[in-house]
Amino acid sequence: MSVVVPVRDADDDLRRLLTALAGQRDAPPFEVVLADDGSRRDPVAALAVAPALRACVVRVAAPGASPAGPGAARDAAVARAAAPRLAFVDADCRPAPGWLAALLGPLRAPGDVVQGPIRIPEGSAPTPFDRVLARESASPLFETANLAAWREDVVAAGGFAGGLRPLGGKEMGEDLALGRRLLRAGARVHWSPEAVVEHPVGRRGWRAAAAERARAGAFCTLVARWPELREDALHRRWFLTPDRPAVLAATAALPLAGVLVARRRPLAAALAAVGALPYAAQLERRTRPVARGRRPATALGLAAGDLVTTVALALGSARSGAPIL
Known part of the structure; x- marks a missing residue:
């Protein structure tokens, strides 16, 4: 498998993610493809926390430049990925030790797409204004904080093109667009309850x-x-x-x-x-x-x-x- 991670200025988060990936149990052979979308500090340094990981960095934007967006970053990583199966996760997420193994099980043949639970860390206690991303069943939005698919299907569907930048802000809807095109192509969506990823609460006023x-x-x-x-x-x-x-x-x-x-x-x-x-x-x-x-x-x-x-x-x-x- 190839684990695709878009990254921009997330040194501490990335180190924790890489440590979690290095601790995967019963996982298939996998590589980590980091898509660097203009980080001011080179994310290659974060790889030192898990030297045994097979990992590489794809440059999407120059250091400090305007970001290309998470969709373009993931597409660049997919183009570089060497494995036929892809697992998507965000840089600030924490996969459980059995995450990759649980995603792999239902990903039997091209056409299969797998989603798993997204949970907030225990004890987070979000306020009413905080951003919370959580799911306990298959989502029609196909959030790529926890998703697996076949590389040939993602490429044939046109990747993550089709995202929006409302009010000139962060891109949204690029993962939804990929998911809808996969469905229209006949994708079979599977739910893997053991493929758990923790997503931190976004603190805000x-x-x-x-x-x-x-x-x-x-x-x-x-x-x-x-x-x-x-x-x-x-x-x-x-x-x-x-x-x-x-x-x-x-x-x-x-x-x-x-x-x-x-x-x-x-x-x-x-x-x-x-x-x-x-x-x-x-x-x-x-x-x-x-x-x-x-x-x-x-x-x-x-x-x-x-x-x-x-x-x-x-x-x-x-x-x-x-x-x-």
């Missing part, structure tokens, strides 16, 4: 979380390109996530209640405000992990993020012609 929400409109473009995502990835075909119906109900109910109060119709205003109660209950549940004194401010930050998502989806729906609520 409410401003960073709201800025990330502004990228949500790009998902409308992905659904326009891959209409089957409505069935596979959206909630009831139209909603981005299961919490969106309550968010939209509150978005309509609260302004209406305000108008009715201004018109001195308190009873009607109270009835209109009832539409916001499911969202209020959601906020209460989402803020439970936070200290009691910080819950009101946290709820306001979450509400701001939900409003940003609503605006981003409205704009994205109008641009793409693929409405998502």
Whole structure:
């Protein structure tokens, strides 16, 4: 197997990943292909922590240059890979000792694609604003933090072309695009529960979380390109996530209640405000992990993020012609 890892300025993370790969048990013979996407420090130095690993570095961008993106980085690594089977993982992930062996089992013939669990490290205790990537069943988004496929299938599908850079930020959707093309080519998706990878929690405050929400409109473009995502990835075909119906109900109910109060119709205003109660209950549940004194401010930050998502989806729906609520 060839283990494909895109890298940019992740020295400590990369050392921990390489140590985890060096500790793989019952694994097939494998190499590690690092795709360096403009790191300021040469990732070759990190290889010293696991000198027994067979590894190489592919240069995708010059040191300190603008990144080509994770899709282009993975494609460069795939082009260099020597093995017929590929395992994808991110530089900040920690594969369990039996990860490669568990991926290999279902990867019997071309056409097979394997996914495994992605979990946060034990004791991480994420806040409501943190970025969490986790899955306990096969994902329609084909996250390459934990994925295996045949090299010939990945190349025939066009690799990771098709990612988006909403608001000029980090690329997204490149792994989804590969997965959808593999499915359309007849791929058989397998789930390997023992192929566990830990993905760290992305720590951030409410401003960073709201800025990330502004990228949500790009998902409308992905659904326009891959209409089957409505069935596979959206909630009831139209909603981005299961919490969106309550968010939209509150978005309509609260302004209406305000108008009715201004018109001195308190009873009607109270009835209109009832539409916001499911969202209020959601906020209460989402803020439970936070200290009691910080819950009101946290709820306001979450509400701001939900409003940003609503605006981003409205704009994205109008641009793409693929409405998502």
